[in-house]
Amino acid sequence: MSGGRVGDDTAAADSIVIVTWPAPSRRCDVLVVGGGPGGLIAARELMARDRGLSVMLLERDRAIGAPVRCGEGVGSGGLSEFIDPAEAPWVSRKITKVIFRAPDGTEVRVAEGDVGYVLERTRFEPALATEAGRAGAEILLGTEATGLRRDGDGWLVAVRGAGREYVVRTRLVIAADGVDGMVARWAGLDTRVPSRDMESCAQYLMTNVNVDQDAICLHFGDNVAPGGYAWVFPKGGDAANIGLGVVALRAGGRNARQWLEAYARTYFPTGIRVSCTVGGVIVHPTIKRTVTDGLITVGDAAHMINPLSGGGIVNAMKAGRLAAEVGAAALAAGDTSATRLSRYHREWMEMLGDDHIHFHKLKDALSKFDDAFFDNLARTVNKIDYEKRTLRRIFGSALMHHPTLLPVVAKYFV
Numbered sequence: 001m002s003g004g005r006v007g008d009d010t011a012a013a014d015s016i017v018i019v020t021w022p023a024p025s026r027r028c029d030v031l032v033v034g035g036g037p038g039g040l041i042a043a044r045e046l047m048a049r050d051r052g053l054s055v056m057l058l059e060r061d062r063a064i065g066a067p068v069r070c071g072e073g074v075g076s077g078g079l080s081e082f083i084d085p086a087e088a089p090w091v092s093r094k095i096t097k098v099i100f101r102a103p104d105g106t107e108v109r110v111a112e113g114d115v116g117y118v119l120e121r122t123r124f125e126p127a128l129a130t131e132a133g134r135a136g137a138e139i140l141l142g143t144e145a146t147g148l149r150r151d152g153d154g155w156l157v158a159v160r161g162a163g164r165e166y167v168v169r170t171r172l173v174i175a176a177d178g179v180d181g182m183v184a185r186w187a188g189l190d191t192r193v194p195s196r197d198m199e200s201c202a203q204y205l206m207t208n209v210n211v212d213q214d215a216i217c218l219h220f221g222d223n224v225a226p227g228g229y230a231w232v233f234p235k236g237g238d239a240a241n242i243g244l245g246v247v248a249l250r251a252g253g254r255n256a257r258q259w260l261e262a263y264a265r266t267y268f269p270t271g272i273r274v275s276c277t278v279g280g281v282i283v284h285p286t287i288k289r290t291v292t293d294g295l296i297t298v299g300d301a302a303h304m305i306n307p308l309s310g311g312g313i314v315n316a317m318k319a320g321r322l323a324a325e326v327g328a329a330a331l332a333a334g335d336t337s338a339t340r341l342s343r344y345h346r347e348w349m350e351m352l353g354d355d356h357i358h359f360h361k362l363k364d365a366l367s368k369f370d371d372a373f374f375d376n377l378a379r380t381v382n383k384i385d386y387e388k389r390t391l392r393r394i395f396g397s398a399l400m401h402h403p404t405l406l407p408v409v410a411k412y413f414v
C-alpha cells in the first residue's frame with residue numbers, strides 16, 4: 001500500500017497513485033488526523049456533542065505536544081473559551097504587558113493588563129488530549145495517515161503505525177495535520193502557499209537571560225528579522241523563548257537560524273541555548289475551500305493563522321470546535337456532503353477568515369515601509385499617553401503620517 005490520493009479525476013495527475021487497497025480493518029465515524037490544538041479540540045468537542053460517536057485521532061509523533069515548534073504565546077480571551085488557565089500546570093507565565101521594539105531600539109509599551117499566557121505546550125496538549133480521551137476519543141501515537149481514497153459516502157484512510165499498515169474506513173475526516181499537512185491536498189483541496197507568504201522561523205529556549213517575565217516583546221526591523229519579527233516570550237525563572245521569523249525572499253540568503261544566532265549574540269550575549277527549533281508559519285489567508293465531501297480542514301492545514309501576528313494556536317482550536325459542531329450535525333443528519341459541510345467554511349470566514357484577508361493586505365502594505373517608518377511610528381506612539389495606547393490609536397498615528405495605508409487600514413482600525 002502506498003500513500004497519496006488514489007485514482008480520482010479531480011486530483012492533480014502527479015499525485016495519483018494506483019494501488020489495490022486491502023479491506024478496512026478498522027471503522028470509525030470520525031478520523032481526526034493530527035494531535036495539535038486543532039485536532040485535539042475537534043476530538044474533544046465531537047465527543048461532547050455526541051458520546052455515541054466513535055472518534056479516532058492519529059498523531060504521527062510519538063508524543064502529544066512534543067517536539068515544540070512554537071513561541072507558545074496565546075491571548076487570554078481566546079484560550080479561556082476552551083480551558084481554564086487559572087493555576088494550570090501548563091502555563092509558564094501570565095503576561096500583562098506587550099512591548100514593541102522599533103528597528104532603532106525605541107520601545108513602545110502598550111497598556112494591556114490581562115494580555116495572555118506563555119504556555120508549556122509539552123503539558124498543554126497532553127491536558128487537551130486527556131480531556132478528549134476522557135470524553136471517549138481514541139488517541140493513537142506514532143501513527144500517521146499516508147493516503148486516502150473516497151469510498152461511497154465516506155473515506156478509506158491508509159494508516160501506518162505501531163509497525164503495521166492498515167486501512168480505516170471513516171464517515172468523516174478532519175484534516176488537522178498542520179503546516180505541512182497533506183491530507184486536504186490528497187482529497188483534492190488546494191493548499192499551496194505562495195513563497196512570499198511562508199515565513200521561516202527559528203527559536204531558542206534560552207536560560208540565563210534577564211527579561212521582564214511579565215512581558216512579551218516583539219522586535220521589528222530589516223536588520224533583525226526581514227519580513228517578520230523577533231519575539232521574546234518569558235518562560236519563568238531566567239528562561240525565555242527567543243525566536244524570529246523571516247520571509248526567505250527578503251532574508252538576503254541567510255536562513256532563519258542564522259538570523260536568530262546573530263540576534264541572540266547581539267541581544268542576549270549571556271544566554272545559554274537549551275533547545276533549538278525551526279519551523280514554517282503560513283502568513284496567508286484561509287484556503288479558498290476548506291471542505292470537500294466527507295472532509296473538513298482545520299487550523300494550520302487550512303492556513304488559519306493570523307497573517308499579521310503569526311499566531312495560530314487559538315485559531316486552530318476555534319476551527320476544531322466549529323468542525324466538531326458542523327461535523328456532528330452532518331453525521332446525525334446522515335449527510336456529510338460538501339454542500340452540507342460548507343457551513344463550516346462560511347462560519348469560519350465570518351468568525352476570523354475575512355479578517356485574515358484584510359490583515360494579509362495590511363501586512364503587505366506595511367512590508368513596503370522601511371525601518372525609518374517604524375522608528376518614526378514608535379516615537380509618535382510614545383507621545384500618546386501610556387494608558388491610551390491601543391492598536392486603534394497606533395494605527396491612527398501611522399495613518400496620519402502615511403495616508404497611503406488608508407484603504408487597507410480604515411475599515412478595521414479607525
Ligand SMILES: Cc1cc2nc3c(=O)[nH]c(=O)nc-3n(C[C@H](O)[C@H](O)[C@H](O)COP(=O)(O)OP(=O)(O)OC[C@H]3O[C@@H](n4cnc5c(N)ncnc54)[C@H](O)[C@@H]3O)c2cc1C
Pocket residue numbers: 033034035036037038039058059060061069070071072073074143144145146176177178179180181182201202203243278279280281298299300301305310311312313314316
Ligand atoms: C517557530 C514557531 C513559533 C510559533 N509561535 C506561536 C505562538 O507564539 N503563538 C501561536 O498562537 N502560534 C504560534 N505558532 C503557530 C502555532 O504553532 C500553530 O498555528 C498551531 O500549532 C496550529 O495548530 P494545528 O493543530 O493546526 O497544527 P499543529 O499544532 O502543527 O498539529 C498538527 C499535528 O499533526 C501531526 N501530523 C502531521 N501529518 C500527520 C499525518 N499524516 N498523520 C498523523 N499526524 C500528522 C503533526 O505531527 C502535528 O502534531 C508558531 C509556529 C512556529 C513554527
